[in-house]
Amino acid sequence: MRTEEISQDTPSDWSWIFDWSGTLVDDLALVVSATNYVMRHYGKPEWEREAFRRSFRLPYNEFYEECLEGVDLSELETHFRLGFDLSDDPVPALPHAREFLEFLRGHGCQMYVLTSMSTLDFHQQARDLQLDQYFSKTYSGVLDKRDVISSIVSDHGIDSSRCVFVGDMTHDVETAHHGGILSAGVLTGYNHRAVLESVDPSYLVNDLLEFRQALEQVSNWSQLFQHNPTQTES
Numbered sequence: 001m002r003t004e005e006i007s008q009d010t011p012s013d014w015s016w017i018f019d020w021s022g023t024l025v026d027d028l029a030l031v032v033s034a035t036n037y038v039m040r041h042y043g044k045p046e047w048e049r050e051a052f053r054r055s056f057r058l059p060y061n062e063f064y065e066e067c068l069e070g071v072d073l074s075e076l077e078t079h080f081r082l083g084f085d086l087s088d089d090p091v092p093a094l095p096h097a098r099e100f101l102e103f104l105r106g107h108g109c110q111m112y113v114l115t116s117m118s119t120l121d122f123h124q125q126a127r128d129l130q131l132d133q134y135f136s137k138t139y140s141g142v143l144d145k146r147d148v149i150s151s152i153v154s155d156h157g158i159d160s161s162r163c164v165f166v167g168d169m170t171h172d173v174e175t176a177h178h179g180g181i182l183s184a185g186v187l188t189g190y191n192h193r194a195v196l197e198s199v200d201p202s203y204l205v206n207d208l209l210e211f212r213q214a215l216e217q218v219s220n221w222s223q224l225f226q227h228n229p230t231q232t233e234s
Helices: 002-007 028-041 049-055 060-067 073-086 097-106 119-128 149-155 170-179 193-197 208-216 221-226
Strands: 015-018 110-114 137-139 163-167 182-186 203-205
Touching (some): 170 182, 203 208
């Protein structure tokens, strides 16, 4: 039964859900800058980039509650927004992101975005980078992605056995597990390899170039998720 299922698999059968930050765009410098603006406001030590990467997690309210215990989330977000606006750190598309989206579009795949980023900032970045054209629908400002993943799959009639959530954080992989879909971890964003490996993604790659090349090398994409390669270095 499994062999027959794989033999009938075609790329256009697949749906892809993407995280945004650290997966398709590089906003780490901006987020660290805005976070440090908040930390300074409350008289707390600032974060170094790599320490922030090791510690930051989603849902982000839990992370900031640890850093700034007792501070109301809406108040914190107001200061974060100001720090975000004052920062001059650019937010480019990550290398190979556009090519990966083009590759999937060329195969007739449906693509979506599920991100915790505020709706205003997400849409502005997507327009500025001209990445909005690739997605059938986007979901932004989602604090806990596990709360919506099942409804996204059902609302769009997605085949869960041929749906991949691509993200750079453990929360993305855990969201995929929660929704009963496949997961792909990419090492271009916030979480390091050992952290992502700890939540058992269906596939793990250094970047989207490596992922595209892997897809090109198999006759059926289902074959790619029969194992979880961890041999590449980061």
